[in-house]
Amino acid sequence: MSHSYNSIEEVLKAVKSNQLSINDAKAQLSHYDELGFAKIDLHRAQRQGFPEVIFGQGKTKEQITKIISSLIFHNEVILVTRVDEMKAKYILQHYPNLEYHQTAQLISTPLKDIPQSKYYVSVLCAGTSDLPIAEEAALTAEIMGVSVKRFYDVGVSGIHRLLSNIHDIRRGKVSIVIAGMEGALASVVGGLVNHPVYAVPTSVGYGANLNGVTTLLSMINSCAPGTSVLNINNGFGGGYNAAQIIHMLENKESEVSL
Structure with a gap:
């Protein structure tokens, strides 16, 4: 793995001192890595605060x-979503230091190597059937360096399960609510907390659920203010957005302390 350079000046100095070859310097300065089947965005972290994430569904294990x-060469944090076990087995044979999270179908840099934030995100899951999407959201936030507290199987059909955890949920700075069926949990949580809520509808439900469309429409029509709705089964989007808010909050505090 190569050293990471933070500026053009650092790259030029490394070339001058023979610490970096000209070819490696060209790679460090590239805006993207051309692989033929893909152009890897090497400046994503500089623009958006986190490297390019690989959407595994539809890609071959070789791709x-x-x-x-390419990302490891540039010392980037690795996050690959929607990877089945067969692909994961092949990938980990080549990169055994990475981790496979089976429930979320996600490959990542080891969590132990990623410092976690002071503030945390509350991830709520209505039912056990929604766990794959909830774990995708929770792990995405953690891989982005954000602490997470999980509150699973707290759907509205047994609302006492939610209320018994509400104080800890409120202490989080963002809530991600994962639910299928009619998606009522998002509205309930939205009415109980004073921070942003990201609602993620899942495709879990009987026929009239329409593979998550009913849940999506229900969440969009929520009367609880402060609730934003992601696409169906988009746990990654919920985790990413929540992590951005935590990073903004902590960066703001750092600026004030200076």
């Missing part, structure tokens, strides 16, 4: 492995 190789 994913080559993309990971």
